Amino acid sequence: MSGAGDEAVAGRAQLPALRGGLLGTARASPLLVWFREVDRMLLLFTLLLMAVGLVAVGSASPASARRYSDGAHQVASMYYFWRQLIWVGASVPVLFAVSMLPATLARRLSLIGACVFLVLLILVPFIGSEANGARRWIDFGVAELQPSEFLKPLFIVSMAWILSLRAKDPELPVLAVTGVLTALVAVLLMMQPDFGQTMVFAIVWILLLVISGLSPAAIAGLFGTAVAGVVAAYLFYDTARIRINSFLFPDKDKALAEHYQTDMAERTLTAGGWTGTGPGMGQVKYRLPEAHTDYIFSVVGEEFGLLACAAIAALYLAIVLRVLLKLIDEEDPFRLLAAAGLAAQFGVQAAINMAVNTGLAPSKGMTLPFISYGGSSMIALSLGMGLLLAFTRRNPYLKRSSYTVRWSGR
Template sequence: MRMPGRADRTVFGRWFWTVDRPLFILFLILISLGLIAVAAASPAASQRLSGANFKLPELFFLKRQFMWVAIGLPVLIGVSLLPKDLVRRLAVLGTGLGLLLLASLPVIGAEINGAIRWIQFGGFQLQPSEFLKPAFVVTTAWILSLRFDDEQLPVFSLAGSLLAVTAGLLVIQPDYGQTLLIGAVWAGQALLAGLSLAWVAALGVAAIAVLGAGYVFSPHISGRIDRFLTGEGDTYQADRALDALRSGGLFGTGPGGGEAKYSLPEPHTDYIFAVIGEEFGILACIAVAGIFLAMVIRVLSQLIEEEDPFVTLAASGLAAQIALQAFVNMGVATSLLPSKGMTLPFISHGGSSFIALCLTAGMLLALTRRNRFLKASPFGAKLQAAE
């Protein structure tokens, strides 16, 4: 396909010359690495989930991942084409719909492993909280950005109320991990918007209180924390993940050569980082972590000269959401954090999670689009604002 010229005013032409191509390439690299990682994990996951009366093909989950990529990539690119105002409106609408679906889960949701987080239809499962996260981050950014136009507006109260409602609905599921994740992102955005350190400290205390409530009222949560702190009890998941990482060494056993992965719980989702370590080595794990770090650095570098507070708050929040989720997944696989079912962004096999992350990446690319050739002139600034 011929590269569009700089004078090309078609939708694709404007997108090509305004999108942050290094950031776009980083997302494509993560998705490509995900296909390789799922290919390595698929035989173990298929064997583990096969039943007495049925046997899943070895590459069952790889084929499904190709399907999710075929759906997710158009979502990513399509959302990245949107103007910033439309991204904001989409996020506000998505937040409202997401909260409605979360509130409906006790009635229409399906219980899996003691939690009601999914809506089942046909052979698929929809997890509303995954789609709510990016919408919530952008909506919060919009509310907080209003104070830069009028400091008298009670934006922190409004954004805090939205956080409280969202956190309450997530705790009911229960899903303490997602609650702490969105709370951490919200705190970062509020701090950037000018919230005092005293209030940020109060939020930290509230987060500890939420975790404490989970410890007291949820045997599942307390068991995970106790195993992490004492090393006693059922530490099967953490032990198997460490076994996989140790067996891979620096350079790994080679594609398809891993054996420890067959003992891993959820090798294609929650513990795919351990599969990467076993088959491709610790150096590959460091490279994956480095790509997430490069993504964050790229976004922050793009925001240095950004004058729109909404864009700054939204883009930094979305980048933080992806990075924190990756940190939690890698921390669990390496036993640096208590066990928590959270996927590795763009790499783990998944439906709702993967599509929602493509939506997140698309929003991030849309918000960081700019005309790098014309922005120095007044005309260029007007053109950029129009786009």
């Protein structure tokens, strides 16, 4: 017993020195402290997805360049690859910079950013530019910006903050407030129209409510409302009805565009078999619309095989599971909700895109995170992943309860 007591006393004596050394290191090298606290595995998975995306866009670029070239305008075969390389180069600093923010500052900036991009989303119907029958972008001359992409992570953090207030005062009407805000965003997105993004916002909002601790009766009512919302969208929202009908009841005589896209995506995906035709050797991809964006997963299937597609799906799953495992012992309601919501948004978006490419869901016009071509998508996803890394950062020496118990001699 005396030996154990002496060891505990010695541990308590060493702890101040250890803390002083760590804090001294923190003052001397913030970058080193960030490297110790950040989830390096999660960061590695993210950078790996970016690298896979560059390879995938390089494979899809010739097909898209041919499709969008005409007699008056010729697109270079690797045009989209070089553009994507620029976007990745701009996104990586965003990812690292945001991940270094203190959680409190990251939350405040997210609230401000959510307000800014909500205003921009409201302005899209009035000043937005149109492409492929949809008005989703604002042209700033140098580049086009899609407000909904940037709003997603910022909106999730804002909803997490509002719902976390319920822990301090259960009487606050957080359900009503977040419901009204989500409904506003949904209406604005359906006006574009963008049914896919609407689904992402709605699904993540429902998941946040469930995580926040709603009663079983409230959860049941919530899911009932969600089902009623889908039915209403089918009955009164033309975009949803057309896409659902073309998926469930395809009319081959009319050859609806949505049915053609999903059909060609399936053919492209399976054309390479298990191991693929090889980089640049795919041929079916040349008949695939939006090969570099919405249907890039199918291009990967043709040229690198179904095994490569399975590996990509496993990588997305690993990222989501990694975050959930880190949140098991999280005690801060805001950090728990924000990180879980950001991980859910990332996973839901990836799942929807892959479901569309495999013919399990109707076409929705949604990018595959970090792999599809797109400037707004790439930078916004880097912003979201940076926030996720910021909210899951932990000091491995001073924040673990097991460490405190061990050094307290209990």
